[in-house]
Amino acid sequence: MIAEHFPVLVVILPLVAAPLCVILRHGGRAWLLATVITWVSFILAIALLRQVMDTGTISYLLGDWAAPWGIEYRIDQLSAFIILIVTGIGSVMMIFAPKSVAVEIPGDRVYLFYTMYLLTFAGLLGMAATGDAFNLFVFLEISSLSTYVLISLGKERRALTAAYRYLVLGTIGATFYIIGVGMMYQMTGTLNMADLAERLPAVAETKTILVAVGFLTVGIGLKMGLFPLHLWLPNAYTYAPSVVTAFLAATATKVAVYVLLRIYYTFFGAGIFEGLPVSNLLLVLGIIAALSMSAVAIFQDNAKRLLAYSSVAQLGYIVIGISLVTATGAMASILHLFNHALIKGSLFLVLACVFYRIGSTKVDDMAGIGKSMPFTMAAFVLAGFSLIGIPLTTGFVSKWFLINAALEKGWWMVAVVIVASSLLAVIYFWKVIEAAYFRPRPDGAAVVTEVPAAMLVPLWVLVAANIYFGTNTELSVGTARRAAEILMGNGG
């Protein structure tokens, strides 16, 4: 039965397709291949999630080598959910990509873009699917290296420095991760996650493991843009090609958060938070991120950079949820991974549309485009409402559960922080709205028209998803809840 092999197929397909793109050496054909592959992966992801919901965790042994000697792919509710996010966003982006890529990337490099896109895609999926700590490192590097290339494809020369900076910091992050894994291996003699979970409690009190936790947290913190390790992120998001930004913002940091959840809850179990001050640290960092980065976003004059800072702030929410160490908190975080992917995916796609027409994403240059690009900007308004957390949008659902989780613990100050941060979001979001709708087009500016339907349709699919999952939370909340229960259950 082919269905047995879904866990590995979802990773292998894009991984194999990537070099094929190089062989094709033609932008259009590479796009076709990438689109087919991402959509097939998306369908596989849906099948996987259904399977996991029905039968529980799936274990797949690579080459039939039994774990812990062979590599195990292990899909539980959480990984299936993450795979769904990555493939869902990744496939919608592919529909959107060709027009946007055509204006932002030189024609002779377009096939490279699709190659790297597929590699990143495969890397992220591999990180989510694997049940092996070292294999995770391999996929982390696959996705990271290809991401550096993707960013450097940006139009401005500063994309190169942004990519370089990310390369340096990202490599440090990956190195820290592998150092942490090495220390765990030294203490337990295994790299399989399930095995680690069994053997780690016995040695949890040792200094080595303590240090390992530190390395792992900082390493993954770098990849996910955890404040104050986010320094690479604003430039990378600002100067990368628009589609790349949208894809990365919606998926890459999310997968990094997933890895962090895995490390804490699966490797060590929730007990880790009793012995170590990790949760306090995360709480403080999360709060600072949510407040300070939202405040910084207000002062940005490039909309892409503004949203980049907003992403760091939103990551603060997610980290706050983790730091509560309750089932509701973990669930709120997982839920927000999904919701924020939809929100930021739509918002960055809007900016891709804007760039497509006016060649800039500066707030000042966006003056007056509300009238000439009504559908694009209406999408921005709706996705922005979701970012702020207006009812009937996904952002509201996330906020509801996060505040609930904080109050459940009696931490009303945390609830106040979350609320305050979303008020700051109103300010930076409205800055763009006022420019687009109330300021006139500058004299002499080129006439702008609405973007083609090939861009509007995928954009509005994401926006519609924001509304749909804001009113019908069965899938998102249901899956997040079960994933959180499984995580917490592992803590015993």
Next chain:
Amino acid sequence: MMENPLFWSLAIPLIGSLAIVAVGRNANLRETATLITAVALFLTVAGITPDVFGGARPSLVFGTIFPGLDLFLKVEPLGMLFGLVASGLWIVNSLYSIGYMRGNNERNQTRFYFFFAISLASAIGVAFAGNMLTLFVFYEILTICTYPLVTHSGTEEAVKSGRVYLGILMSTSIGLLLLGIIWTWNAAGTLDFTPGGILKGKVSDGLIGVLLFLYMYGIGKAALMPIHRWLPAAMVAPTPVSALLHAVAVVKAGVFTVLKVIIYIFGIDLVNGTSASLLLAGIAAATLLIASVVAMRKDNLKARLAYSTISQLSYIILGAAIATGASVVGGGMHIVMHAFGKITLFFCAGAIYTAHHLTLVSELNGIGRKMPVTMIAFVVGALSIIGLPPMGGSLSKWHLMLGAAEGEQFIFIAVWMLSSILSVAYLMPIVVRAFFRPLPAPQSVGAAAAGGAGGGGIEEAPLFCLIAIVISAAGTFALFFAAGDIGQLLAPLAKP
């Protein structure tokens, strides 16, 4: 779902808004669509009334947002009343809008009517909401879709006022109200509006106080000081917006929510006599008096009316804070009475602007001779606001004072009496100017050039405006006699 009138009470204005856009190019068709929608909505809402009068509580479930938390409508007397007022006055206001928007050659009229219809749908949603979450959803939509109406002119001033408007309403609702709601959900495990309240025995006394203030300052639309600034700011909008939204739908959605929360979330027994409620009553009383004093000092007619509204809204908040049977009934009644009185006054202000381009009180000398119908209606509205018989406003005030006596908080009776005197002081000078001062000499250029106000003849506003003014003034008068029925409709509020 389709056969449920509650479904149509939301669907009609939404369908209407689409129809308005569809025929937007043809002004006559567009305005016919608005009027038909308004009438259809009113008939639908009125159709539910006998049932609710008879004790039924029709409901409609839309769906589940969160496990255990539905989005649903359920009509009870107070919401019924608010729904009737909002939808009924929409008809009158639509007539008025036609005269006003054409008379002033406003731009983007299709957008105007479109958002107006959506605002009304949200107001009905607020009125009929079955739990606090549903109410919050519509409350937020109402804020958002009135923003384009407030900033209608697109001028720099409008954008600035829009910032204040949105800033205050959003930050209070997201920052305080939502927190209060989630906290309530966390503590009580339900958000359904339940007679007698849902918080009794669920939370400590201290938390009751905190929640009370999260709600009262979270409901920014009720304009309790010091979060009242958005209301004068909103006056930059075209007058029909000020009239229906910022004298009726939006602000009443605010005080309506206040009453709902006090009656069905806290329960009046829980609030009555607590120190937090006393503090709230004190703040409401202060708001009520200070806003009246500020109103006296405003020369701009619409600004004066806005502060008068702030003052009148606090009547209702004060009634809610006193939390006795009669005071909440009086508060509910005052929603209706003030709505009719204040919309009349705004209609008059807009008519004066349309006909003569005058906005300042000090310019109104002798205007009564040029616009007798308008200014007589103004007198009717003013008397109702002041609270003199035979206008509706006198009876709601009577109930409110009765409530204060019932709660043995006699000081607030004095507050209300003082407030009446203050409202005489800010409204009557307008009437005196209009009827007893001579018209300015023709060479007072501004007025003459703009409105051609030099001659002595009657120059009223466009006919549509005038019809609306007469209807609303007549309504203000008629309510004096309908007060008994309204009191009966609201009676269930008093006994949980």
